[in-house]
Structures are given as C-alpha cells and as structure tokens.
Amino acid sequence: MNSKNIYLILPAFNEASVLEKVLAEVIKSGYHIVVVNDGSEDDTAKILEHFPITIINHSINLGQGAALQTGMDWAKIKDAEIVIHFDADGQHYADDVENLLKPVLDGECDLAIGSRFLNSKNAVPFFRKQILRMATFIESIFTGIKLTDAHNGLRALNKKALHSIQLSENRMAHATELISQAKRSNLRIKEVAVRVSYTNYTMQKGQGLLGGVHIIFNLLFKKITK
Amino acid sequence: MNLIQVILIIGIIVLAVSYFRWFRNTGRDLFVIAIITVIGLTFVLFPNITNRLAHILGVGRGADLIFYLCILGFCFALLALYSKIKNLERKITELTRKDALREAREVKD
Incomplete structure (x- = not known):
C-alpha cells in the first residue's frame, strides 16, 4: 500500500513546546500527516508552518475527540485507506506505528489499539496505573469489550473502521465511544504493545481523576438520552 | 394570610x-x-392540601413532600439544561468543523 494512502492524524492543543520534535519524528514515516490545531493559543500554529503537512485549524477549542473526527473527515475526503491516531504531546513513539499498522495491513483486524500494558518495558507510574485500571473496568461496562489499556491515543483504523466510526464525544470520552461504536459495527479489534513516554509534560496533559469522573458523567448522560 | x-x-x-x-x-x-x-x-x-397529599403518599409533612418534589423538579431541569447545552455544543462543533475543513491547507516542502 502506498504510504500516502495512510493518514496520520495528530490533534494538537497548545503543544508548541513539544510539537516540533513530535512532527520531526512522524514525518520520517512518509505517511500523510494531518495536524488538527484545536484552537491553540500558543505558538502551535506558527510551528506547523515549517512542516510539509496538512493543517486544519479549529477556530475554537473543541476537544480531542472533535479534533480527531475532523481529521478523519479530512481523511475520508482524501479517500484514505488507513488512518492513524497519534497524540501530539510526545507520549507516543513514531517507530511503534509500524507494529500498530501490521495487523491492519495484514487484514487481521479493522481497528488496532495501542496498549501500554502489553509492553513490559513501560514503567507506568503507580497512581496512573490505578486510574487506568479503573478506567479499563468502567470502559468494559460501557462497551462490553475488555481491553488491557484505556484511553491509549495510538490507534490504526482501516477504511471500514474509518467509515463506521463517527465520534460525537468532543472531549476525552471519545476513546470509550470509539470502542463502543467499533463493537456495534462488528469491527475486529486487536491490541498491540506500544511504549508510552512519561514525562512531566505528558503527565500534566494526561487524564486526572476529575477528568475521569467527567467522562463517566458524559457517557452516562449519553446512555440515558440515547 | x-x-x-x-x-x-x-x-x-x-x-x-x-x-x-x-x-x-x-x-x-x-x-x-x-x-x-x-x-x-x-x-x-391551602397548605392543608399538601399535608393530606403527603399522608396519602406516606410522607410525614406537606412541606417535606414539596421539598422532595422540588428536588425531582430540579434534577429534571438540570437534565433538560444539560441536554440543551449538548445540542448547542453539537451545532458549534459542526459549524467549526465545516469551516476548518474548508480552510484546510497542505503545506509543501
């Protein structure tokens, strides 16, 4: 498959301090890079101008889920074969993308999701580990699918998955919504071991306990009003 | 009175x-x-009406019954408001997305 049929989507909100390094890495992959600048107020927009990428600007901050959906809509317009979700905060490693893509390219699954817990080399901080365990459990209640990791931003979707998923959760609840929609559309899901870089910056950007409560409330509301 | x-x-x-x-x-x-x-x-x-209603429903006092009903009403109003906010958010998202996709640019080397 031509690597230009593969679209790597990075939702970015105020990532100026790390974005240059992240982009320099992912660009080497040769995939089509799409950055959705989600209403950033720092120098994110300026940094983007220096790279051969597609820039999509949200005029206001909508959230990561909304930014990913905008990127996926763009990929659909461009008739992409595969879409990759990649966080712009530097927590993912660009060379993990190849492993993530393999089962999708081999036709083993429609949706490949990164899991930090399948890679024993990941030193997940204790508190984060407990939050993620709880999130994995709650996610399994909402989606009926038991995964080893929750809210891992590294995913690969084939064309079928790209056209089956339509994220309406603008913020972080999109990660659970995505799994739920995948199940409803009978998509084949596979988890792939990936590394996650824990720095002060990525820890700050990650989900806290309060954010988790907000996600649960959002999902509950959606269940009630569906 | x-x-x-x-x-x-x-x-x-x-x-x-x-x-x-x-x-x-x-x-x-x-x-x-x-x-x-x-x-x-x-x-x-006619506060006695609430007292009689309260007794029928197994609540001690009319004031308590009103209080419980108010809580229910408040929760309902909150849900209705949240639903309106969500609808508004959806419309803003659609508008912003449409605009962003129209203005999307590909930066060349």
Whole structure:
C-alpha cells in the first residue's frame, strides 16, 4: 500500500513546546500527516508552518475527540485507506506505528489499539496505573469489550473502521465511544504493545481523576438520552 | 394570610410572567406553566392540601413532600439544561468543523 494512502492524524492543543520534535519524528514515516490545531493559543500554529503537512485549524477549542473526527473527515475526503491516531504531546513513539499498522495491513483486524500494558518495558507510574485500571473496568461496562489499556491515543483504523466510526464525544470520552461504536459495527479489534513516554509534560496533559469522573458523567448522560 | 404566603404568591406570579415574557410562548408551554402556577398557588393558599397529599403518599409533612418534589423538579431541569447545552455544543462543533475543513491547507516542502 502506498504510504500516502495512510493518514496520520495528530490533534494538537497548545503543544508548541513539544510539537516540533513530535512532527520531526512522524514525518520520517512518509505517511500523510494531518495536524488538527484545536484552537491553540500558543505558538502551535506558527510551528506547523515549517512542516510539509496538512493543517486544519479549529477556530475554537473543541476537544480531542472533535479534533480527531475532523481529521478523519479530512481523511475520508482524501479517500484514505488507513488512518492513524497519534497524540501530539510526545507520549507516543513514531517507530511503534509500524507494529500498530501490521495487523491492519495484514487484514487481521479493522481497528488496532495501542496498549501500554502489553509492553513490559513501560514503567507506568503507580497512581496512573490505578486510574487506568479503573478506567479499563468502567470502559468494559460501557462497551462490553475488555481491553488491557484505556484511553491509549495510538490507534490504526482501516477504511471500514474509518467509515463506521463517527465520534460525537468532543472531549476525552471519545476513546470509550470509539470502542463502543467499533463493537456495534462488528469491527475486529486487536491490541498491540506500544511504549508510552512519561514525562512531566505528558503527565500534566494526561487524564486526572476529575477528568475521569467527567467522562463517566458524559457517557452516562449519553446512555440515558440515547 | 401569612407573610410567607404573600412572598411565595408574588414569587410564583413573577416567575410565570417572566417565563412568558422572555422565553418560549407556545401553546404547550402556556398550558404546562399555567398548570404548574395554579398548583403552586393552590399549595401556598391551602397548605392543608399538601399535608393530606403527603399522608396519602406516606410522607410525614406537606412541606417535606414539596421539598422532595422540588428536588425531582430540579434534577429534571438540570437534565433538560444539560441536554440543551449538548445540542448547542453539537451545532458549534459542526459549524467549526465545516469551516476548518474548508480552510484546510497542505503545506509543501
């Protein structure tokens, strides 16, 4: 498959301090890079101008889920074969993308999701580990699918998955919504071991306990009003 | 008539009039708000009715019954408001996305 049929989507909100390094890495992959600048107020927009990428600007901050959906809509317009979700905060490693893509390219699954817990080399901080365990459990209640990791931003979707998923959760609840929609559309899901870089910056950007409560409330509301 | 009854009657009437002045004015709204207003005024003017109702429903006092109903009403209003906010958010998202996709650019080497 031509690597230009593969679209790597990075939702970015105020990532100026790390974005240059992240982009320099992912660009080497040769995939089509799409950055959705989600209403950033720092120098994110300026940094983007220096790279051969597609820039999509949200005029206001909508959230990561909304930014990913905008990127996926763009990929659909461009008739992409595969879409990759990649966080712009530097927590993912660009060379993990190849492993993530393999089962999708081999036709083993429609949706490949990164899991930090399948890679024993990941030193997940204790508190984060407990939050993620709880999130994995709650996610399994909402989606009926038991995964080893929750809210891992590294995913690969084939064309079928790209056209089956339509994220309406603008913020972080999109990660659970995505799994739920995948199940409803009978998509084949596979988890792939990936590394996650824990720095002060990525820890700050990650989900806290309060954010988790907000996600649960959002999902509950959606269940009630569906 | 007690002073609190006067205050509550004025409050109920002001709220009902304000709703129709500033918000929706459909026939259905008029009907629902008129019923709620009449029930509210009846409870304020004839508090014994609430006591009798409370006993029928197994609640100690009429005031307690009103309090429980208020909590229910408050939760319902909160849910309705949240739903409206979500709808608004969806419309803003659609607009922003449409605009962003139209203005998308590919930066060349």
